[in-house]
Amino acid sequence: MRFVIVAGTTRTAAIEGLSAAGADPEAMVHTPAADAELVAYGDVVRAPAVPVSPTGCPTPALVTRAVRELVGFDLLVVDAGLAAPTAAPTVDLGAAPGGDVRDPEPVPAAESVVEAARTLGAALPDDELVVAETVPGGTTTALGVLRALGEPYGVSSSLPENPLALKREVVADGLDASGLEAGDAAGDPVAAVRRMGDPVLAAVAGLVEGAANGDTAVTLAGGTQLVAAAALARHGGTDAPLRLATTPFVAEDDAVELTAPAEALDLDVAVTDPGFDGSDHPAMAAYVRGEAKEGVGMGGALWLADRAAIQLAAVRARLVERYDAVVGRDGP
């Protein structure tokens, strides 16, 4: 088993009020690079800080790292449009940072990114991949891709109050700029990503296609961004089994209604509860308040821990230890 984190950026994250994957838009540019370092090393290395939301919710990368320390899985970070340097070792797919979803073509090189990712996914010798994402602003581009494909499903948010009206407005502007009506890119995943997506979605879709069609077991580790990636793969003709491993924070989100896309896209859904309820520790309490919810493969990592018969109490203890070491050291 190999855990793949596809890391990149979209200028969509700079739209005010859309994402909490960083303290502010300037910090968010570093979030994917920092997340990759946290899972690779347990700390930031070249990135300037551990990503926290404006209200102090730490990145879910800490949960994935906590599980990695207990399970010991191999990690592959894919650079799909990073905009800041990272000390995490990466495989580069030649993707540039993504443009604003309201641009006519936010991912002009979508075709080559999908193809490079497909080739990599097909070539990896692993019998199982767990594929995750880190891209601030990614739920909005996910919504854009779903609409372009004609899929009616909703998306989650890293904010406790999902700015759905804003997202719909941004996506409507994006469809206009791209000259698309909803559903115009049905059956054409490359066009959907090129005109309405981000480079991470392009890479995840390609990886999933390349791996799943080569009989590698694929688990999509994440929330509605991974649902959008699954939709891309299904529209591209991939009919291999796919699992979605996510958190209860996504599964119980009224904006998502996960059962509908799971059924329509034939996804076997695994929801693993980390048991954060009742904790007042800053590494966990914000999740219970509805922040972050998912990202950096948190749900997939929890699922792996559970499968390895690791007590979720041990994951929580390790998470607190990691948080105190890398966030708490600077004081609250």
Place this chain on the structure above:
Amino acid sequence: MRFVIVAGTTRTAAIEGLSAAGADPEAMVHTPAADAELVAYGDVVRAPAVPVSPTGCPTPALVTRAVRELVGFDLLVVDAGLAAPTAAPTVDLGAAPGGDVRDPEPVPAAESVVEAARTLGAALPDDELVVAETVPGGTTTALGVLRALGEPYGVSSSLPENPLALKREVVADGLDASGLEAGDAAGDPVAAVRRMGDPVLAAVAGLVEGAANGDTAVTLAGGTQLVAAAALARHGGTDAPLRLATTPFVAEDDAVELTAPAEALDLDVAVTDPGFDGSDHPAMAAYVRGEAKEGVGMGGALWLADRAAIQLAAVRARLVERYDAVVGRDGP
């Protein structure tokens, strides 16, 4: 503990008769990329073939991978001038492939590569690094660097008959082209690498300086190329303890006489015998005949296995399994 493989190239490898790190000069361009993939994945992924010498000796990367499967260490591959694509995740130091040691400046960007590596070595949060190399032709550039620094030590070879006369001639030509007499770069490691080295030596020297001076325990995993890297670090003023972990094939090589540089450069030497004697399996027999000897951190990996109380018989069994899976599958 993190195992760091610094991978790159030097055009010096194209000089006929100098290296056995690949079937021919064309194949050697892929050797470092393939070695990195073998340790990362257990198989080649984007590289065209598992590196074997002209007489069929497989790359020592298979030994390092066998140990990794048993010990489970974290891996960091540093791209220090790769000339072929690799699917191994890498941290890129911005190094170009190295020129011929007979060029006036085979590593024109030596200063920036050393500096980038030093910064990375200082920033890594690990308390222990084991640093290895893969660069065909690297013993010749190691000899070049030793001479430029004024160090009198010999170097090993991946060939059973060390082409020492040829290496000395090539290094003499290199010194001439660089306008140097032996010893002219004493105390100036950047100049030694820029004029007589390769980008891997630049990166290893920088990494070692950055890490060791920050109280990270550093083990140099390899043979005479790592001795040259240690000389660069010592000439740069690093006086932290350094260990050299290598194989008996290097330690017992008359061309090397390891005790002299070990004492002069204050290296604590660990030699771990993999117990290949008496085997007629192609994964091991060529080493006993004097081929390959070291590389891709083989000696350091064996030392780690020994430290983890893993029987070297288990390492050999795993090596045979790996060889049969990735080399033997194509028939002899």
